[in-house]
Amino acid sequence: MNGAWARCDLASAAQIEQSFERGQLMPLSSYDDDPFVADATVECLPGGGFAANDDGRLVLANARVAIEDEPFIYRFDEAAGVFRRFAWNPWPRLPLSNGDGSFRYPDEPRFPLLEIERGPDGRPVLRDGAQVWKPFDLQRGATTIFEAANNVKDAVEDWSGRAVPWGVGGVLGVEAHAFYDYNAFYSPSSRMLFFGVVAYRLPDTTELRVFETATSWEIAAHEVGHALHHPLKPHADGTDFGWRTWTESFGDQAAMWTQLRDPGRVRALLAASDLGESNALSRMGEAFGVFAGTGEAQRDAVNDATVSSTPPQVHARSEVLTGAAYAFFLDLYGELSRQGRASAVEQASTILGVFLVRAADYTPENQVTLEDVGKAYLKVDAELFAGRYRDRLIDEFERREIFDAQSFGEWLAHEAALPDVRLPFGLGVRAAADVVGANLDRLGVGPDFGLRVESATRDERFRQTIVRVQLTQGRGADAVPLDDHGVLVFxxxxxxxxxxxxxxxxxxxxxxxxALLDEARRLGLHAHGAPLSIVRDAERRLRVEARVLRSDGPAVWVDAFTPDAPHGERREVVSPTWGSELQAERMAGAGVALGAGELGE
Known part of the structure; x- marks a missing residue:
C-alpha cells in the first residue's frame, strides 16, 4: 500500500490515468481531514479486487471492506435505548463507480444542502412514519471511509506482523449514513461500523446543510481503529472503563500514525506546521469547533493532560495516553531528524504504530487500566527495541499520572515472576495446548480450574507466538468454560x-x-446464555457475574447479571457522543447543529 500511495501522490495526472487504465491503481475522492478544513483530494488504492453489480458497474466493496446503507436513517430513542426510523435515506444505498469506472467525484459539494419535504403547515411530510429528504447523489463520505479502512488495516497489519481478522468472514461491513447524530461507532456485536449525519445551520444564515461524519477522514480512521482493536484484544470487556478509555486513544493514534505513511500528507504537514504545536495531525474532529462555535478541535494530541486533570469520561481520559504517545513521537522525531525531517516522521510514526498494536499482546485480556497499557509499552520496548526507550517512557507516564511511584517496581516484579515455560516458534494450537496443560501449576492455575487454548498466532515481523487461553472450572472434557481469558507470548x-x-x-x-461460582449458579446467573466470569471490583475483591452482549439494529449494550442485580442491569458499550458530555452540551448550547426534534419545527 505504501507503494500505491507513493505512486498516486508523486505521479502526474497523466501517469495516474495510465495506471488506472492498466488496472494498477484505483483513484478515488477522499477527504484528508474533514470538509471544514479542506476540500477532498484524489487518493489511490491498488486497482483490481473491486466487486461489481449485475450490470458490471463497480461497487465500493472488496475482499476486506463493504459499504452499503439501509433504506432509513435512524435516531436513538434514549428512553427505550434503541434506534427508531427517522428519515428515508437520501444517499445511494450502494456506492457505485462513476462513468469512467473510477470513484472520483470532483464536483460534489463540500457543504451539501439538506432539503426536507414539508406539508402546507411547514412540518416534515412523513411517509411510513419517516421524514422524506431530497435525494443526494453524493459518494465522498463512502469513498473516504473506504480509503481510510483499507489503509488503516494495512498499517495495523504491518505494525503487528500478522493478518488481523475483522468484521464477518474477514469483511468489515460499513453503513456510511446510519443514524441522525454527530457520532459514529463500531459495534462489537455486529462487527460493523455505523456513521451518523447531522443537520446544521451556521450563524446568520438560513440554509440548512448536512454533515456526514463519514466525510471526516479522522473520524473514519478512528472508528476503523476500533474495528481492528477488537480482534487484537478479542475478549476485552466492552463495558470496562479502562478498556473503553484505551480504545478511544487507540482509535486516535491509529488515525494519526496511519496518516504519516502517506508521503503527500507528511510533506503538507511539515510545510505548514511546527509539530510541537497544535497541528493538522494532532487535532481530531475539527467539525466540533464549527458546531460548538469555538473553532477548537474535539481532541488534540498536543496536550498536558493528566489523570487528575481530566474527568472520568472515556474520551477526555483517553487524551492522557494519546498526549503521552504524541510526546514520545516528538522526542523520537527530534532524535531522528538528522536523517531528514520526512524520514524522521516516517520512522517515528512506525515505531509508535508498533507500540500501539503490540501493547495489545502484553496487557490483561478482559479488564485493563491505563497503568496496564503503560506497562505494556515498557514490555514492547524491552522485547522489540532492546529497552532503549524505557527511561523516557517511565518519565512521561509518571508525568501523566499513568504511573505512580510503584508502577515500575511492579513491572519488574512481574518480569521476575515469569515461569520457565517454553513453546518453540512455528507450532500451533495443539502444541500450545500440550505446553499449557503441562504447566498449569507454574501458570498459577488453582486445582479446581484449567485453561483451554483458543488460538496461537504467529507474529512474522518480530517472530513471536501469541497464545490466548480461556479459564475453565475443572479440567478435561467436562470442564466448564468461564468468561475469563489469559495471554502468553513466546x-x-x-x-x-x-x-x-x-x-x-x-x-x-x-x-x-x-464458592462465588457456586453462589452465582444458585442465583441463576448462569442461565442467561453467557458463561460466568470471575472479575475483580474496584477494591480488587473477587466477584462473579454473567455478561450478555445485546444488540437491536445499530444499538449495542451488555446486560450484566450479578448477585446484586440478579435480574440484570444494562451497561453501555457505545459512547452516546463522539466526545465528552461537556462537549455535547457546548454543541447543544451553540445551536448550530440541530437535534432530531428541531428538524420537525
Missing amino acids: REDGSLADHHAAVATDGASNAEAV
Whole structure:
C-alpha cells in the first residue's frame, strides 16, 4: 500500500490515468481531514479486487471492506435505548463507480444542502412514519471511509506482523449514513461500523446543510481503529472503563500514525506546521469547533493532560495516553531528524504504530487500566527495541499520572515472576495446548480450574507466538468454560516473554472463586446464555457475574447479571457522543447543529 500511495501522490495526472487504465491503481475522492478544513483530494488504492453489480458497474466493496446503507436513517430513542426510523435515506444505498469506472467525484459539494419535504403547515411530510429528504447523489463520505479502512488495516497489519481478522468472514461491513447524530461507532456485536449525519445551520444564515461524519477522514480512521482493536484484544470487556478509555486513544493514534505513511500528507504537514504545536495531525474532529462555535478541535494530541486533570469520561481520559504517545513521537522525531525531517516522521510514526498494536499482546485480556497499557509499552520496548526507550517512557507516564511511584517496581516484579515455560516458534494450537496443560501449576492455575487454548498466532515481523487461553472450572472434557481469558507470548527461541493470567485462582483465591461460582449458579446467573466470569471490583475483591452482549439494529449494550442485580442491569458499550458530555452540551448550547426534534419545527 505504501507503494500505491507513493505512486498516486508523486505521479502526474497523466501517469495516474495510465495506471488506472492498466488496472494498477484505483483513484478515488477522499477527504484528508474533514470538509471544514479542506476540500477532498484524489487518493489511490491498488486497482483490481473491486466487486461489481449485475450490470458490471463497480461497487465500493472488496475482499476486506463493504459499504452499503439501509433504506432509513435512524435516531436513538434514549428512553427505550434503541434506534427508531427517522428519515428515508437520501444517499445511494450502494456506492457505485462513476462513468469512467473510477470513484472520483470532483464536483460534489463540500457543504451539501439538506432539503426536507414539508406539508402546507411547514412540518416534515412523513411517509411510513419517516421524514422524506431530497435525494443526494453524493459518494465522498463512502469513498473516504473506504480509503481510510483499507489503509488503516494495512498499517495495523504491518505494525503487528500478522493478518488481523475483522468484521464477518474477514469483511468489515460499513453503513456510511446510519443514524441522525454527530457520532459514529463500531459495534462489537455486529462487527460493523455505523456513521451518523447531522443537520446544521451556521450563524446568520438560513440554509440548512448536512454533515456526514463519514466525510471526516479522522473520524473514519478512528472508528476503523476500533474495528481492528477488537480482534487484537478479542475478549476485552466492552463495558470496562479502562478498556473503553484505551480504545478511544487507540482509535486516535491509529488515525494519526496511519496518516504519516502517506508521503503527500507528511510533506503538507511539515510545510505548514511546527509539530510541537497544535497541528493538522494532532487535532481530531475539527467539525466540533464549527458546531460548538469555538473553532477548537474535539481532541488534540498536543496536550498536558493528566489523570487528575481530566474527568472520568472515556474520551477526555483517553487524551492522557494519546498526549503521552504524541510526546514520545516528538522526542523520537527530534532524535531522528538528522536523517531528514520526512524520514524522521516516517520512522517515528512506525515505531509508535508498533507500540500501539503490540501493547495489545502484553496487557490483561478482559479488564485493563491505563497503568496496564503503560506497562505494556515498557514490555514492547524491552522485547522489540532492546529497552532503549524505557527511561523516557517511565518519565512521561509518571508525568501523566499513568504511573505512580510503584508502577515500575511492579513491572519488574512481574518480569521476575515469569515461569520457565517454553513453546518453540512455528507450532500451533495443539502444541500450545500440550505446553499449557503441562504447566498449569507454574501458570498459577488453582486445582479446581484449567485453561483451554483458543488460538496461537504467529507474529512474522518480530517472530513471536501469541497464545490466548480461556479459564475453565475443572479440567478435561467436562470442564466448564468461564468468561475469563489469559495471554502468553513466546519468543522465537521458545522462551516465555510474558504472561497475563485469566484471573488469580491459586491458593486461597481458588476456594473463594469456587464458592462465588457456586453462589452465582444458585442465583441463576448462569442461565442467561453467557458463561460466568470471575472479575475483580474496584477494591480488587473477587466477584462473579454473567455478561450478555445485546444488540437491536445499530444499538449495542451488555446486560450484566450479578448477585446484586440478579435480574440484570444494562451497561453501555457505545459512547452516546463522539466526545465528552461537556462537549455535547457546548454543541447543544451553540445551536448550530440541530437535534432530531428541531428538524420537525
